[in-house]
Amino acid sequence: MKALLSDISAVFVGDAQADRVVPPTGFTARLTLFAAGAMAFLAVFALALSMASGRLAQRWGDELAQSSTLRISAPVEQRDAQTAAALRVLETTPGIAAARALSDAEQRALLAPWFGPDLPVENLPIPQLIAIEETEAGYDADGLRLRLQAEVPGAILDDHTRWRKPLQQAAGRLRLLGGLAIVLIAAVTAAMITLAANAALAANAKIISVLRLVGARDSYIAKAFVRRFTLRAFLGAAGGTVLGVGAVLLLPAAQDQGGFLTGLGFQGLSALWLVLVPLLAAIVAFVATGAAARRTLSELR
Amino acid sequence: MIELDNIAYSYGGGELLSEISLSIQPGDFYFLTGPSGAGKTTFLKLCYGELTPTSGHAKLFGQDVRGMSRDDHATTRRRIGVVHQDCAFLDHLPLSDNVALPLTVSGRDDLDQVANLKELLAWVGLKERAHALPPELSGGERQRAALARAVIMSPDVVLADEPTGNVDWDMSQRLLQLLVELNKMGKAVVIATHDMNLIRAAKSKVQARVLRIANRHVQLAGADL
Numbered sequence: 001m002k003a004l005l006s007d008i009s010a011v012f013v014g015d016a017q018a019d020r021v022v023p024p025t026g027f028t029a030r031l032t033l034f035a036a037g038a039m040a041f042l043a044v045f046a047l048a049l050s051m052a053s054g055r056l057a058q059r060w061g062d063e064l065a066q067s068s069t070l071r072i073s074a075p076v077e078q079r080d081a082q083t084a085a086a087l088r089v090l091e092t093t094p095g096i097a098a099a100r101a102l103s104d105a106e107q108r109a110l111l112a113p114w115f116g117p118d119l120p121v122e123n124l125p126i127p128q129l130i131a132i133e134e135t136e137a138g139y140d141a142d143g144l145r146l147r148l149q150a151e152v153p154g155a156i157l158d159d160h161t162r163w164r165k166p167l168q169q170a171a172g173r174l175r176l177l178g179g180l181a182i183v184l185i186a187a188v189t190a191a192m193i194t195l196a197a198n199a200a201l202a203a204n205a206k207i208i209s210v211l212r213l214v215g216a217r218d219s220y221i222a223k224a225f226v227r228r229f230t231l232r233a234f235l236g237a238a239g240g241t242v243l244g245v246g247a248v249l250l251l252p253a254a255q256d257q258g259g260f261l262t263g264l265g266f267q268g269l270s271a272l273w274l275v276l277v278p279l280l281a282a283i284v285a286f287v288a289t290g291a292a293a294r295r296t297l298s299e300l301r
Numbered sequence: 302m303i304e305l306d307n308i309a310y311s312y313g314g315g316e317l318l319s320e321i322s323l324s325i326q327p328g329d330f331y332f333l334t335g336p337s338g339a340g341k342t343t344f345l346k347l348c349y350g351e352l353t354p355t356s357g358h359a360k361l362f363g364q365d366v367r368g369m370s371r372d373d374h375a376t377t378r379r380r381i382g383v384v385h386q387d388c389a390f391l392d393h394l395p396l397s398d399n400v401a402l403p404l405t406v407s408g409r410d411d412l413d414q415v416a417n418l419k420e421l422l423a424w425v426g427l428k429e430r431a432h433a434l435p436p437e438l439s440g441g442e443r444q445r446a447a448l449a450r451a452v453i454m455s456p457d458v459v460l461a462d463e464p465t466g467n468v469d470w471d472m473s474q475r476l477l478q479l480l481v482e483l484n485k486m487g488k489a490v491v492i493a494t495h496d497m498n499l500i501r502a503a504k505s506k507v508q509a510r511v512l513r514i515a516n517r518h519v520q521l522a523g524a525d526l
Contacts (some may be wrong), residue, residue, distance in 0.1 A: 020394065020398070021391065021394070021402075021405070021406075023393040024390075024483075133344060207391055208390075209389070210389045210390065210391055210402075211374070211402075211406060212374075212378070212400050213375070213378065213383060213385065213389055214403040214406055214450065215375050215377075215378035215379035215403055215407055215454070216375060216380065216407075217371075217372050217406075218371055218372070218375075218408035220406055222428040298371070299369070
């Protein structure tokens with residue numbers, strides 16, 4: 001552990017001499033920077049997606065969880081009586097904050113998208129709706145159903161679980177996909193940096209053999225490469241993250257219509273996750289280059 | 302320091318060297334001669350652990366080469382200065398950095414050593430060329446630099462593969478003198494060379510023995526020089 005920490009600090013503090021021992025290679029350096037930057041850019045979007053779906057799942061869950069609906073399907077002459085009875089039952093049910101029968105105007109508004117605005121609601125046998133607001137603790141839906149069955153035979157309770165579950169499930173899956181995308185991005189970054197490091201190690205085989213000849217340990221040689229690739233990945237990913245955040249900020253702001261894509265921004269503390277993108281890239285590069293160097297060096301004499 | 306016990310070495314095809322036993326002790330001074338392709342370079346590589354004998358045992362500073370880890374090899378190389386036949390420099394670093402490379406990689410590049418470096422470069426006549434890149438140097442300059450790099454760590458053993466191949470007589474005398482001085486300080490020196498004149502010149506300065514490689518064997522040559 002101690003050795004690992006000193007390795008990590010060496011990456012950032014650096015050893016100017018060890019650095020000079022391996023000649024700089026402009027082309028691989030630029031490619032590594034670009035690859036790390038592009039991957040960080042994608043990671044920002046995956047992160048944004050994952051967080052937005054997380055927020056969406058929570059919002060849907062919260063809004064639907066706090067309300068439910070009671071539908072009274074009774075012959076017209078019994079409707080008012082049953083509605084009153086149902087309201088009485090609801091008032092005495094623990095866990096219900098408020099219950100209110102929707103007015104005809106409200107019911108008409110709900111139906112308007114389907115039947116047009118001029119529907120004569122009062123002449124149709126439309127069930128009466130009662131909106132229920134729950135307290136934080138919520139109520140016992142099964143118990144309420146039993147009581148309603150006894151006292152208000154025409155009442156059907158809908159506590160929205162039916163709606164909530166698939167919505168939350170979908171949002172949860174989306175979030176999982178976002179996480180998976182980040183893992184894949186990290187894996188692809190590791191693969192690309194491994195390839196780049198292998199190329200650099202192969203290109204510098206002569207230098208490595210000279211260093212071995214004069215008594216350099218593997219760890220010394222590896223350090224020169226690891227430091228280089230770790231810094232490149234870090235800088236590239238930092239640039240890519242900045243560009244990615246810029247692109248996310250350029251998206252239209254979230255609107256009331258509940259647009260899904262427009263809610264992609266980073267809010268509050270979740271922005272801190274962005275800092276982790278370049279750090280993760282650096283860690284991935286550190287591990288990948290270290291492994292590549294150890295493997296290559298152990299094959300040489 | 303270097304013990305070769307009945308070792309043999311064969312490349313894919315046939316045996317290049319066989320039944321070699323030799324013990325190199327502090328203060329020894331050896332010349333290694335033999336026709337081209339006889340295995341002089343291979344013999345030197347066996348001495349510094351670059352090659353592992355295909356049979357027999359080679360011990361460097363008491364450790365069997367076969368049991369040595371990669372780090373053990375690195376540590377051993379710091380005690381054995383090698384003048385490679387093709388010099389083997391880092392072409393992007395100036396000469397002075399190349400000569401100081403053994404110090405750099407072992408973390409000993411402190412101020413004392415820097416003064417040492419200047420003195421050493423002056424000794425091999427490369428003071429003016431300290432900032433030149435290796436590809437800009439002549440063959441002779443490269444060989445002198447390779448020798449300077451081999452001795453900068455003040456190693457216990459110096460193995461030199463044709464160190465005077467490309468330098469004029471005066472400079473080869475100078476390089477020889479440097480090796481003789483090191484030898485007088487108790488270092489062991491092994492020089493592979495074709496140059497009989499160099500061997501004769503050395504015999505007047507130091508108790509040198511001559512090893513001849515012939516027919517896969519290494520023999521101690523008599524007083525035939």
